[in-house]
Amino acid sequence: MxxxxxxxxxxxxxxxxxxxxxxxxxxxxxxxxxxxxxxxxxxxxxxxxxxxxxxxxxxxxxxxxxxxxxxxxxxxxxxxxxxxxxxxxxxxxxxxxxxxxxxxxxxxxxxxxxxxxxxxxxxxxxxxxxxxxxxxxxxxxxxxxxxxxxxxxxxxxxxxxxxxxxxxxxxxxxxxxxxxxxxxxxxxxxxxxxxxxxxxxxxxxxxxxTFGDLPKVWKGSAGVRIGIAMTFLVITGHFLAYTFVRPILQEDGVGHGMTGVLLMVFGVAGIAGNFIAGALVAKRLRQTVAGIAVLLAAAMPLLALVGDTTPTAAIVLVLWGLGYGAVPVAFQTWILDAAPGATEAASSLFVCAFNLSIALGALFGGFAVDGLATVSVLYIGAALALLTLLLVARRGAAPARA
Incomplete structure (x- = not known):
């Protein structure tokens, strides 16, 4: 976060x-x-x-x-x-x-x-x-x-x-x-x-x-707008799927008592992803953000396709954890680099976008689980992560170091 x-x-x-x-x-x-x-x-x-x-x-x-x-x-x-x-x-x-x-x-x-x-x-x-x-x-x-x-x-x-x-x-x-x-x-x-x-x-x-600081930084920086849009796509996609990871694992046949262990595996991988991204963003910010999108887009469908045993689910959750663990430091760096003169206002927009995305991901994931199938959230989340690549590729809208 x-x-x-x-x-x-x-x-x-x-x-x-x-x-x-x-x-x-x-x-x-x-x-x-x-x-x-x-x-x-x-x-x-x-x-x-x-x-x-x-x-x-x-x-x-x-x-x-x-x-x-x-x-x-x-x-x-x-x-x-x-x-x-x-x-x-x-x-x-x-x-x-x-x-x-x-x-x-x-x-x-x-x-x-x-x-x-x-x-x-x-x-x-x-x-x-x-x-x-x-x-x-x-x-x-x-x-x-x-x-x-x-x-x-x-x-x-x-x-x-x-x-x-x-x-x-x-x-x-x-x-x-x-x-x-x-x-x-x-x-x-x-x-x-x-x-x-x-x-x-x-x-x-x-x-x-002050409230007046927020629209100023939004209108004044294309990089901030792109960063907020990427945050929305990635975090919404992640929580659309991750909110329901427990029922997904149980439907795949993973034992009830192993869910907490697998989420712990996800957590350890997330910490590793945070440190890896922290070492990369200084010189390879755009590539790091693109890599996050690719990892998330690959891991979510893989959980549906091969996560029917505890070992395979653990491997997929390691990939997913590496991707999500890198999100806070990479996306935060993007936002702050895009508005070096207004870091507090830019950060506040990031906090709003991050939390709103958590909420919408869980909300629309609930609709998908109740109306389609539990596993559907993995494919929808992956699709949102892939859309991020279109924003990363836009020229002229990224911070200087990207």
Missing amino acids: PTLAPVPHAPRKDRNEPSAVRGWLAVLAVTLGIFSLMTSELLPVGLLTPVGAALHVSEGTAALMVTVPGLVAAVSAPLVTVATGRFDRRLVLAVLIAIVGLANLASAFATGFAVVLAARFLIGISVGGFWSVAGGIALRLVPERHVTRATAVIFGGVETASVLGVPAGTFIGDLSGWRTAFAAVGGLGLVALTAMLFLMPKVPAGRTL
Whole structure:
């Protein structure tokens, strides 16, 4: 998932620089918060089948647990940032992560699907707001020379949640039930809340994003528009299929207890894909984005064609994981390179597009699963990934380094 650029501030005097040790403790607290936040958003991916069965809804309807927070997060990202612009950033982040913890606990004890959806709505507010506020928090926590690394660590929590948090949650669900998985993530959110309250200093509000910045960067950069369009295609295609990977694997004959293990394989491959892409984007950005599209477009149909045993499914999920794990760093780099003078506004557009795509992927995947066949989402997702190649090939619309 996506990294936000630090918010620019006036240079600090040395005597006012925060302590490196205390600053890094605060950074780790925020990282734990964003890990629990993103794990919360994507946790239902591995739990659709048991949640749907327990609450008497179809798997397509259960996918609303992914759609609702994605839609809400896309809207809340700029709204929460502007609305809380005058408040202490520690307080804002603490409130948002507290909502996540309590909402997950509410889901764990829910007796009906409506209660779960209400909790997912609250999680969506927290996801959008937390990303936007946390984007520049590293600059306020650590000395100037540590800002780049601290920002990378904070948003490493996003990617780690995407590729490891969800498999771990699924594994817990397989062992002890889906309610235990939600309760565990809720507890993790409350631990993150405690860490932020004790380890973070007060962070007075600084410069915030305004609504007027968004249309300016959109109209002023063809590279940003192309990057947003590619994000929409790839992320929508991925979540259209990945949201239903559990029922797909079970229909293929993969054992019930192996689903969490296979998603963990996907997660490890995703981390590898992130590091590989990080090494490539500096000089081969366009080729890296094209390679991501090809990997995703190949892996999804392959899962339908050869993923009928645990070993073959694992191999295909490694390919899929390599492709998806490379998405955040590659697409984020494209967006930020396309708008070097307006990185915060460009990043906010990226956050909105990313979360909206998660929601639409799960939504339309649900329609396809209920109206066509579960396996159909793999072919539709692959088609969307292939369309990305047409945008990558456009001349004059890519950042300079691409």
